[in-house]
Amino acid sequence: MKQGFSVAGIALLGCLLAMTLVFLPGHAEARNIKVGIIDCYSGPAAVYGNDALNGFKMAVDEINKEGVLGGKIEWTKRDTKFKVDLALNMAKELVMREDVDVIVGTINSGAAMAVSEAIAKKEKVPFIAWISKSEKITGEKGHRYVFSTGENTAMAGKAGGVALSKKPYVKYWIAGDDYEYGHAIGNAAWRNLKAGKPDVEKIGESWWKPGEPDLTPYITAILAAKPDAVIFCTGGKSMTNVLKAVKATGMAEKVPIWIHTATDHAVLKPLGSEAPEGVMGTMDYHFYYPDSKTNKAFVEKFEAAYGQAPGFPAFHGYITAYYIAEAFKKAGSLDTEKFIDALEGMKIQSPVGELEMRACDHQVVLPMYLGVTKKAEGKDFAISTEIVTLTGDEVMPTCDEIKAARGE
Amino acid sequence: MELLQTITLPALGSHLLVGLSRAMILFVVTSGMSLVLGVLRVPNVAHGSLYMIGAFAAFSISHLFGGGPLGFWLALILSPFVVAAVSLIAERSLFCHLYEREHLMLLLFTFALMLILGDLVKMVWGADYRSIMAPEFFRGSVTLFEAPFPRYNLFLLVVGPLVAVGLWLFSNKTRVGKIARAAAVDREMVGAIGINVSWVFAFAFVLGCFLAGLGGALVSPTVSITIGMDHDIIMDAFLIVTIGGLGNMWGAMVGSLIFGITQSFGVLFLPQFAIVFPYLEVVIILIWRPTGLLKSVW
Numbered sequence: 001m002k003q004g005f006s007v008a009g010i011a012l013l014g015c016l017l018a019m020t021l022v023f024l025p026g027h028a029e030a031r032n033i034k035v036g037i038i039d040c041y042s043g044p045a046a047v048y049g050n051d052a053l054n055g056f057k058m059a060v061d062e063i064n065k066e067g068v069l070g071g072k073i074e075w076t077k078r079d080t081k082f083k084v085d086l087a088l089n090m091a092k093e094l095v096m097r098e099d100v101d102v103i104v105g106t107i108n109s110g111a112a113m114a115v116s117e118a119i120a121k122k123e124k125v126p127f128i129a130w131i132s133k134s135e136k137i138t139g140e141k142g143h144r145y146v147f148s149t150g151e152n153t154a155m156a157g158k159a160g161g162v163a164l165s166k167k168p169y170v171k172y173w174i175a176g177d178d179y180e181y182g183h184a185i186g187n188a189a190w191r192n193l194k195a196g197k198p199d200v201e202k203i204g205e206s207w208w209k210p211g212e213p214d215l216t217p218y219i220t221a222i223l224a225a226k227p228d229a230v231i232f233c234t235g236g237k238s239m240t241n242v243l244k245a246v247k248a249t250g251m252a253e254k255v256p257i258w259i260h261t262a263t264d265h266a267v268l269k270p271l272g273s274e275a276p277e278g279v280m281g282t283m284d285y286h287f288y289y290p291d292s293k294t295n296k297a298f299v300e301k302f303e304a305a306y307g308q309a310p311g312f313p314a315f316h317g318y319i320t321a322y323y324i325a326e327a328f329k330k331a332g333s334l335d336t337e338k339f340i341d342a343l344e345g346m347k348i349q350s351p352v353g354e355l356e357m358r359a360c361d362h363q364v365v366l367p368m369y370l371g372v373t374k375k376a377e378g379k380d381f382a383i384s385t386e387i388v389t390l391t392g393d394e395v396m397p398t399c400d401e402i403k404a405a406r407g408e
Numbered sequence: 409m410e411l412l413q414t415i416t417l418p419a420l421g422s423h424l425l426v427g428l429s430r431a432m433i434l435f436v437v438t439s440g441m442s443l444v445l446g447v448l449r450v451p452n453v454a455h456g457s458l459y460m461i462g463a464f465a466a467f468s469i470s471h472l473f474g475g476g477p478l479g480f481w482l483a484l485i486l487s488p489f490v491v492a493a494v495s496l497i498a499e500r501s502l503f504c505h506l507y508e509r510e511h512l513m514l515l516l517f518t519f520a521l522m523l524i525l526g527d528l529v530k531m532v533w534g535a536d537y538r539s540i541m542a543p544e545f546f547r548g549s550v551t552l553f554e555a556p557f558p559r560y561n562l563f564l565l566v567v568g569p570l571v572a573v574g575l576w577l578f579s580n581k582t583r584v585g586k587i588a589r590a591a592a593v594d595r596e597m598v599g600a601i602g603i604n605v606s607w608v609f610a611f612a613f614v615l616g617c618f619l620a621g622l623g624g625a626l627v628s629p630t631v632s633i634t635i636g637m638d639h640d641i642i643m644d645a646f647l648i649v650t651i652g653g654l655g656n657m658w659g660a661m662v663g664s665l666i667f668g669i670t671q672s673f674g675v676l677f678l679p680q681f682a683i684v685f686p687y688l689e690v691v692i693i694l695i696w697r698p699t700g701l702l703k704s705v706w
Binding site for chain 1: 416419422423426427429430433475527530535536537538539541547548549555556557558559560561627629630631632634635636637639640641671672675676679680682683
């Protein structure tokens with residue numbers, strides 16, 4: 001009898017202990033945070049996907065030294081091949097099968113929009129868009145479960161519009177890639193330029209298919225129309241084609257030109273001395289600017305790890321990882337809703353200084369650097385010079401404008 | 409009104425030249441495609457991939473020789489041979505077993521080859537954007553018809569006709585060329601008179617791919633060399649050989665000229681809708697002459 005009691009007692013005690021362990025707050029949360037990455041790792045846009053991933057990996061390695069809430073950040077990636085349907089399937093698979101806590105990605109705005117609507121919003125899984133630039137993601141189509149750590153077309157367009165409105169040019173020509181990004185940048189730049197300088201006049205527009213190899217006819221037609229300045233709305237592989245055509249025709253010496261991301265080193269470096277000088281461009285990150293200690297440390301570490309300077313995607317990948325880690329730490333749990341509450345309005349230190357995740361639209365407040373292309377001394381490629389920093393407040397739509405866009 | 413102000417005689421002249429220079433690149437690429445279509449009856453979807461390999465090879469060769477003028481000329485001369493070597497391997501190991509298959513099968517096969525070559529290029533050269541420079545002499549522009557015209561495009565205006573003349577001489581004045589033309593019309597008869605058709609086919613295929621490589625090398629100083637170049641050109645190339653007449657080299661020339669010039673004038677007349685012009689013209693031509701403007705060998 002005594003023997004039986006003691007066995008039952010030990011079993012009961014064991015059960016109690018096990019129950020206590022299960023219900024202890026710390027224990028249930030002491031697991032790894034799972035991040036699912038969907039981005040483009042094949043095709044021309046892979047250069048951006050890889051750079052963003054490298055920045056993210058570097059940050060995760062730093063974060064995991066201490067860990068987050070007793071666990072680590074672990075990640076898995078899927079190649080969307082720049083396809084919206086693939087991105088959707090993969091995001092779904094990451095949520096359903098991999099049970100990820102957060103989804104991040106992608107360079108493709110269409111894919112980001114689709115994942116935001118069909119997965120993040122529907123399945124209530126946070127999605128952080130890190131390099132896609134459509135302003136709709138956190139603008140009119142924004143919701144509780146979508147965030148952006150990258151600059152968007154509204155910010156880029158406003159930066160261009162604000163900068164150009166301070167110039168004396170009146171007659172403009174707008175030209176660019178005939179798809180969502182090109183038109184979004186063009187519309188945002190023109191809207192803001194018109195608001196800042198109502199007497200500006202658009203004398204013409206031309207749009208080519210993205211990647212169009214020979215842009216000379218477009219340039220000669222624009223020159224024939226004699227505009228005071230030209231807004232080019234392009235990016236990726238079309239950017240090099242535009243800059244080469246600008247250089248070959250000597251356009252930059254004849255007409256002032258503004259192109260968002262024309263000062264990106266990923267564009268200027270391959271062009272070498274073929275890059276046209278004097279092109280105005282806006283960027284949200286340069287590895288050589290700001291010339292601060294934190295940025296230098298970030299760049300040195302990145303170069304040591306990957307053998308090249310970080311591009312803007314690497315910067316966004318890096319801050320995204322820190323936002324994820326800090327928000328979970330602040331939430332004190334791996335609960336999605338608490339994570340979102342923590343992320344709203346959160347400030348982190350970044351290579352370019354303190355950054356805030358704006359609570360009203362879940363868009364990170366980023367400064368924009370307006371510069372002019374010029375051959376760098378001692379380097380065989382052009383860089384951005386005469387850089388003017390436009391603050392986040394100057395280049396972002398206000399919270400009221402976001403509300404109006406969302407019809408709230 | 410603004411539109412009419414921009415359409416002046418000098419503007420028309422300048423756009424004609426720009427269109428012609430684009431047509432020359434298109435011709436170099438599509439003449440090779442047309443040759444393969446005519447002699448081998450293979451609708452080679454991977455032709456654009458070989459054009460892309462030509463551009464990437466030009467990048468590597470140019471850098472290997474320091475990126476200067478020497479590098480540029482060697483790139484222009486050697487990269488088509490790199491492409492020819494790749495195509496010879498593909499022809500001897502794969503294509504030569506497939507010539508008798510249906511066109512649909514060949515289309516699918518070459519489509520698969522395009523995907524494989526795309527991945528191979530990524531493995532060899534990576535996903536970064538690449539660029540090469542033309543020698544100093546070709547940089548900048550000259551003023552023609554009161555508009556800036558890139559010097560390099562002048563060079564293209566010379567190279568295009570040279571390639572056309574070279575191809576004409578080859579197909580009309582050389583024995584191999586004559587055999588290839590004969591094989592295009594009646595391959596059984598050519599085989600029956602004791603000629604090794606297999607090698608004639610191999611030669612025609614390699615020559616066609618050589619031209620794709622030359623096109624890629626020629627275009628490389630004007631564009632960003634990147635994965636995806638193959639997709640950008642292949643649709644235009646197919647449309648050009650179709651409107652010109654399948655397998656007809658002069659058809660490729662006519663198609664390229666129409667395509668290049670229409671595109672250039674489209675930009676001048678209606679810049680907002682310029683993308684549509686070449687495709688609209690393809691529709692009109694194909695309704696009017698379903699087999700193309702010149703005689704199709706199919």
